[in-house]
Amino acid sequence: MHRLEEQQTVPMVKAKSFLIAEIQAETWWTDITPVMIDHIRRQLRDLIKFIDQKAQKLVYTNFIDKLGTVEIVNVPVQQTGFSPYQYRQKIEAYIRENEDHIAVAKLKRNLPLTDGGLASLEAMLFESEVIESREKFQEVYSKDLSLKRFIRELVGLDRNAAKQAFAQYLENTSFSANQIRFVETIIDYLTQQGIMDAGLLYEPPFTDLHHEGLDGVFDDDHAEEIINIIESFNKTIGVNFGAASRSRQESDQFSSQLLC
Template sequence: MTTPMLETLRRHLRDLVKLIEKHHRKPLYTDFEDEIGSETGVELPGFAEAGDFEKFRAKTRAFLLEHQDNTVIHKLRMNIPLTATDLDELERILSESGLGGPEEIARAKEVSHGLGLFVRSLIGLDREAAKQSLATFLKGKTLTANQIEFINLIIDHLTEHGAMDAALLYESPFTDLTPQGPDGLFTSTQIDELIDTLEQITATALVPPCSQQITA
């Protein structure tokens, strides 16, 4: 039993909770008088900027889709590994585009765990590239109809979002096909291969530590 499997079970049970017989309790009454003090403004770091960051995401996505012929953006779309120079170039492009300042770019890196993954999440993977990324996993396997549909759902997600966390395999729409997620269709060895494949796809938008320059 895994945490994602328990989450799937919880989702299936939540619609049945309303059928549990309710125990009647005597109402409790209070006689307190509310007192409202003077109004004080409170700033919550990170919350006030949410709208601005979403605007930055939207503008950046439109910009990237118009510049898919750029070498670095093309690499991200086609699942070609990036270099440290590519990431520097990507940051330069976004900085000079005027879409956002250093704060927005820094936040983009933080929320997506890297600028490459941030851009990939906006433009997705080319569908043929997404299919090709799973070619090694599929090689030599004879799949059932449900297994093929499961793989197609993964390709759909990669095409739209550019990368995929393995935990999502245990959520809808995958659990709509099989409540146990991949555990209901594949062997444990095959699941490990599938997870490794998803991690490799994510890794192409990152730069391995050994390839990053270290300065004194």
């Protein structure tokens, strides 16, 4: 099931991601019935073809059975125990399947979440049978985990919200193709990761467009504005990196000293 679970780029597999994660948990197999097994068979039979066959190792056996006397023995039940990995997979699949929940949708679209919205999000999570309890969730993740950041990083940022914020750079014909590509790369990152440390604008893949990163592509005013836009997405969920602005200030101070 792990190899099937990895095929999230396949829409049919992604649609069943919650089910795939759920049946890998030991608790799902408690009190299993033939009807449940048949249901799983019918749900997953069309997905088997998406498993990478090349990654599957062939195992050859050549056993000769030796029959002995028949004895009745007690077979001990082996408990595999709780799997944090499977729990995380199940939780994350559950959240992705509930992206239309008003609180999750707001976080994805960079809309502010009120105290009431946060309470609604907590209820959706901690009252779910999938998550079991707040205590179990915090045991696996952390008591200090920011739910707003966790959700945003998991579901990403809505592409339209990002494009709207950077509209002047995408629609203004005065910007070069390289500048537009730089902004599009920022949008791609935010869409996937949900938040961004603006300091990454001075690292690959941004330095692939110019070795100086942001400062090599835009003048000071536009560079500062781009950083402010990025930080506005972070601020909505209470995240503050701040490193890029400090780096630019230090760079400006150093340049001023050289000019003096």
